Amino acid sequence: MSGTSADGIDAALVQIAPGKPLPRLRLLHFRQTPFAAERRAEILACAGPPEGTVDRVCRLNAWLGEAFAEAALGCLREAGVSPQEVTLVGSHGQTLHHQPPGPGPAAPPATLQVGSPALIAERTGITTVADFRPRDMAAGGEGAPLTPIFHAALFRVPGRARVVLNLGGIANLTYLPEGAGTEGVLAFDIGPGNVLLDALAARVSGGAETCDRDGALAGRGRIAPTLLARLLLHPFLRRRPPKSTGRETFGPAFLEEILAWQEARGVTPPDLAATLTALTARAAFDAVTTFLPPGAADLLLCGGGAQNPALVKALAEACPTLRCLMTDEAGFPARAVEAAAFALLAYLTATGHPGNIPAVTGARAPVILGSITPGRTLPRLPLPEA
Amino acid sequence: MSGTSADGIDAALVQIAPGKPLPRLRLLHFRQTPFAAERRAEILACAGPPEGTVDRVCRLNAWLGEAFAEAALGCLREAGVSPQEVTLVGSHGQTLHHQPPGPGPAAPPATLQVGSPALIAERTGITTVADFRPRDMAAGGEGAPLTPIFHAALFRVPGRARVVLNLGGIANLTYLPEGAGTEGVLAFDIGPGNVLLDALAARVSGGAETCDRDGALAGRGRIAPTLLARLLLHPFLRRRPPKSTGRETFGPAFLEEILAWQEARGVTPPDLAATLTALTARAAFDAVTTFLPPGAADLLLCGGGAQNPALVKALAEACPTLRCLMTDEAGFPARAVEAAAFALLAYLTATGHPGNIPAVTGARAPVILGSITPGRTLPRLPLPEA
Numbered sequence: 001m002s003g004t005s006a007d008g009i010d011a012a013l014v015q016i017a018p019g020k021p022l023p024r025l026r027l028l029h030f031r032q033t034p035f036a037a038e039r040r041a042e043i044l045a046c047a048g049p050p051e052g053t054v055d056r057v058c059r060l061n062a063w064l065g066e067a068f069a070e071a072a073l074g075c076l077r078e079a080g081v082s083p084q085e086v087t088l089v090g091s092h093g094q095t096l097h098h099q100p101p102g103p104g105p106a107a108p109p110a111t112l113q114v115g116s117p118a119l120i121a122e123r124t125g126i127t128t129v130a131d132f133r134p135r136d137m138a139a140g141g142e143g144a145p146l147t148p149i150f151h152a153a154l155f156r157v158p159g160r161a162r163v164v165l166n167l168g169g170i171a172n173l174t175y176l177p178e179g180a181g182t183e184g185v186l187a188f189d190i191g192p193g194n195v196l197l198d199a200l201a202a203r204v205s206g207g208a209e210t211c212d213r214d215g216a217l218a219g220r221g222r223i224a225p226t227l228l229a230r231l232l233l234h235p236f237l238r239r240r241p242p243k244s245t246g247r248e249t250f251g252p253a254f255l256e257e258i259l260a261w262q263e264a265r266g267v268t269p270p271d272l273a274a275t276l277t278a279l280t281a282r283a284a285f286d287a288v289t290t291f292l293p294p295g296a297a298d299l300l301l302c303g304g305g306a307q308n309p310a311l312v313k314a315l316a317e318a319c320p321t322l323r324c325l326m327t328d329e330a331g332f333p334a335r336a337v338e339a340a341a342f343a344l345l346a347y348l349t350a351t352g353h354p355g356n357i358p359a360v361t362g363a364r365a366p367v368i369l370g371s372i373t374p375g376r377t378l379p380r381l382p383l384p385e386a
Numbered sequence: 387m388s389g390t391s392a393d394g395i396d397a398a399l400v401q402i403a404p405g406k407p408l409p410r411l412r413l414l415h416f417r418q419t420p421f422a423a424e425r426r427a428e429i430l431a432c433a434g435p436p437e438g439t440v441d442r443v444c445r446l447n448a449w450l451g452e453a454f455a456e457a458a459l460g461c462l463r464e465a466g467v468s469p470q471e472v473t474l475v476g477s478h479g480q481t482l483h484h485q486p487p488g489p490g491p492a493a494p495p496a497t498l499q500v501g502s503p504a505l506i507a508e509r510t511g512i513t514t515v516a517d518f519r520p521r522d523m524a525a526g527g528e529g530a531p532l533t534p535i536f537h538a539a540l541f542r543v544p545g546r547a548r549v550v551l552n553l554g555g556i557a558n559l560t561y562l563p564e565g566a567g568t569e570g571v572l573a574f575d576i577g578p579g580n581v582l583l584d585a586l587a588a589r590v591s592g593g594a595e596t597c598d599r600d601g602a603l604a605g606r607g608r609i610a611p612t613l614l615a616r617l618l619l620h621p622f623l624r625r626r627p628p629k630s631t632g633r634e635t636f637g638p639a640f641l642e643e644i645l646a647w648q649e650a651r652g653v654t655p656p657d658l659a660a661t662l663t664a665l666t667a668r669a670a671f672d673a674v675t676t677f678l679p680p681g682a683a684d685l686l687l688c689g690g691g692a693q694n695p696a697l698v699k700a701l702a703e704a705c706p707t708l709r710c711l712m713t714d715e716a717g718f719p720a721r722a723v724e725a726a727a728f729a730l731l732a733y734l735t736a737t738g739h740p741g742n743i744p745a746v747t748g749a750r751a752p753v754i755l756g757s758i759t760p761g762r763t764l765p766r767l768p769l770p771e772a
Binding site: 046047048049050052053054055056057058059061062063065096097099107108109110111112116117118119121122123130131134135137138139349352367368370371372373374377378380383384 | 494
């Protein structure tokens, strides 16, 4: 997969075994492949009008298909596993557009992930499951988040309620009440994860940096309280879940808007970075206290932002009632969580099982997600009882 | 399916039974649903820059998914068949962009068909096979034409070589040597079918007409010989197969170019219509005599242009050595051929069989085409022996 930050491809090699109520997973290998600067620029250009035209999107779809295939094969090479030993590829693709169902009829719900599954299947020879989001939206859902079923499979435990916080471009949270399976699981996007910080780092460095590496910028700054207060009034943060968002709402354009605010006057780049870091941390805590049942004990961090010490520190400070830890400490490496989730979703689809959680996405019903693009042959997998 | 003319949706209900060397097919019902003028305009706008932007394409993808689902359900209602009785939907979708592999590395091969299969599968509950073209292109092919395997299944006979001519927006030809199966079958796009005539009819009528209905315009005109001679020099017509083309080459923009030619001076709209009609007929005959083995006996006509008496007459005149007849006379209704072909392709994919003919598309190998989007459940179909 590649996330909304479009900084590169994450590939996870996962062993999956049937299990009740959910399959069991083990990470065999993980590999990150950064995009070259011009490729990242092309992805971001294709993500909206006027630059994102059908011909460019179409070429990007083909180029990303090749790149995803190479990332998968590279991951297998490093792991010493041959493609013939692999049953399925699960490919999230690269989101270029995500318009969840709105309150009004203005814009119909629509979502687009690119990275040609036909190219992945042809280059790897492996049956490829992709395009997971459109089906949940067709069933009335937000099409996101889809990783909660993976969080439930990996991190849900008896006797202890947990929150998983994925710090991608957009940050999303999964609530796992004590127990097992998907019953009672809640999840939603909480707002900006790294996306505003990334945009700020790029702006400050004249494009040389794509993120606030190691939280260096934020680490030198101090929170601007009136600016933070205004940011926390953003209507998305207040909206009741289910809800999802994207770069359309919290992207570089929103950063430019912020910079023009009265409250941003005289705020230095390090102070702004500290404030945006605190925004994510406070949005997470507010979401936990406002929208979740009380009593969650652990806050498990994953995603790119979990590598940012300034953000992790801000979270620990903002969430004093929760024990903050990396998902690594709960049994699965933080940076591999998002990619591995799509391996589980691919397995569920190919074996005829729904992958969405209606209480999470707002869909009318559990549905089998995605499309199956055959590899050299169609894999023979156990289907659910008729 | 909806073709490059974007005039509406063709839905065919087909019964398929296993057979050697190819499955056997029977048409149960056929239904056409024209697009409203503003929808057609939106499809054509989305087919290229600058209007075809990612957000509009994404919305169109969702709208067309709903429209294809309604067309399929409408076809079933008329036929008195419930969706639960149907195993598969095969959806070609609407092509918005098609860039086959070129001689140079300038533009990478890429193709885009829209009409969300997730929406079709969700609304009908039927497993939907779609996106047939990208896989053939991933294997080095043109991604077109894909209907020849259907032509072979339906119209190939012992003792008599035949040519099937599909008169869509772009016209394509399939050569069926005497015998059975796909061995020896040739096929390629021959050039413009109805696309230039459609553009002319729209231009002359100020947008009121979408095609030269019943060949009325051409019927009143006379061929302009010097203009026809120049048109016949178009490099695409001379190129050796495998080859495919689209609206990018033979679209309204090309008509505007023609109108500016020296040879088009003083040519009235009816004369131009007669000349464009003759162009398709002559291009077909030249293709048969230049690129096919000698001895073909029948020219079987199908596609929208087969409903145009002026074009049928022009073909009979241009191809004196061939017996011209509608595919109806060879056992399958002409107007249902294109749509029904994608039912066969869906069946081949879902049962693990390749659908392309490498000698036809230029692909390196036979490949299983398309992506399978599960309906309520995954259908249990016989897979090929391992």
